[in-house]
Amino acid sequence: EPEVTQTPSHQVTQMGQEVILRCVPISNHLYFYWYRQILGQKVEFLVSFYNNEISEKSEIFDDQFSVERPDGSNFTLKIRSTKLEDSAMYFCASSKGQKDEETQYFGPGTRLLVL
Amino acid sequence: AQSVSQHNHHVILSEAASLELGCNYSYGGTVNLFWYVQYPGQHLQLLLKYFSGDPLVKGIKGFEAEFIKSKFSFNLRKPSVQWSDTAEYFCAVNAGTGGFKTIFGAGTRLFVKA
Numbered sequence: 484e485p486e487v488t489q490t491p492s493h494q495v496t497q498m499g500q501e502v503i504l505r506c507v508p509i510s511n512h513l514y515f516y517w518y519r520q521i522l523g524q525k526v527e528f529l530v531s532f533y534n535n536e537i538s539e540k541s542e543i544f545d546d547q548f549s550v551e552r553p554d555g556s557n558f559t560l561k562i563r564s565t566k567l568e569d570s571a572m573y574f575c576a577s578s579k580g581q582k583d584e585e586t587q588y589f590g591p592g593t594r595l596l597v598l
Numbered sequence: 599a600q601s602v603s604q605h606n607h608h609v610i611l612s613e614a615a616s617l618e619l620g621c622n623y624s625y626g627g628t629v630n631l632f633w634y635v636q637y638p639g640q641h642l643q644l645l646l647k648y649f650s651g652d653p654l655v656k657g658i659k660g661f662e663a664e665f666i667k668s669k670f671s672f673n674l675r676k677p678s679v680q681w682s683d684t685a686e687y688f689c690a691v692n693a694g695t696g697g698f699k700t701i702f703g704a705g706t707r708l709f710v711k712a
Contacts, residue, residue: 516699516700518700518702524704525688525702525703525704525705526642526688526690526702526705527702528699528700528701531698531699539698539699541699574641574642576700585630585692585698586630586632586644586647587692587700588644589634589641589642589643590641591640591641592641
């Protein structure tokens with residue numbers, strides 16, 4: 484069964500550094516998402532992406548964040564200047580976008596630790 | 599505002615006990631409802647989903663959930679839990695077609711004693 488994959492599984496970075504988290508969505512899916520889960524807290528929506536542009540973003544997704552689909556398979560989340568509070572598990576998800584049957588499939592996550 | 603509430607943050611059960619995890623949502627219009635499970639150290643996995651039709655849906659590993667529209671609820675049940683069901687369970691909702699964010703509840707951490 485096709486799966487969403489993410490790399491790296493873990494990343495440690497210094498505050499102020501840029502990080503890029505990578506995702507390969509399921510191949511025939513059209514919608515892509517990033518969520519994050521701070522340790523011990525709920526999963527929070529960051530952004531959705533369709534047809535090479537952002538569909539929706541949350542208040543968390545400020546100017547420090549950006550997303551890109553640089554080629555036909557990858558979907559990336561960039562954090563320009565990381566802060567301590569960016570430490571979290573970041574999940575990528577994708578969906579077909581079928582009307583009335585929207586299931587989002589999640590990747591295994593990237594655990595980001597900002598020191 | 600859209601929200602999902604899970605009634606219990608932590609549940610401890612013995613093996614073979616019955617399980618019911620409560621979930622209520624606040625969301626205008628037609629919704630899709632989900633339960634995801636996150637086993638220790640693993641990623642979110644879809645347990646079951648409801649889109650339309652029979653409000654009693656069956657998922658993997660013997661889990662089922664019942665959608666009660668009048669109560670805005672989507673409770674998860676399992677008649678007899680196993681030690682391997684120890685995990686965190688998330689109720690979630692989204693609004694149909696693609697591009698819509700999925701809103702998650704805070705999660706219920708289930709611990710099953712062997």
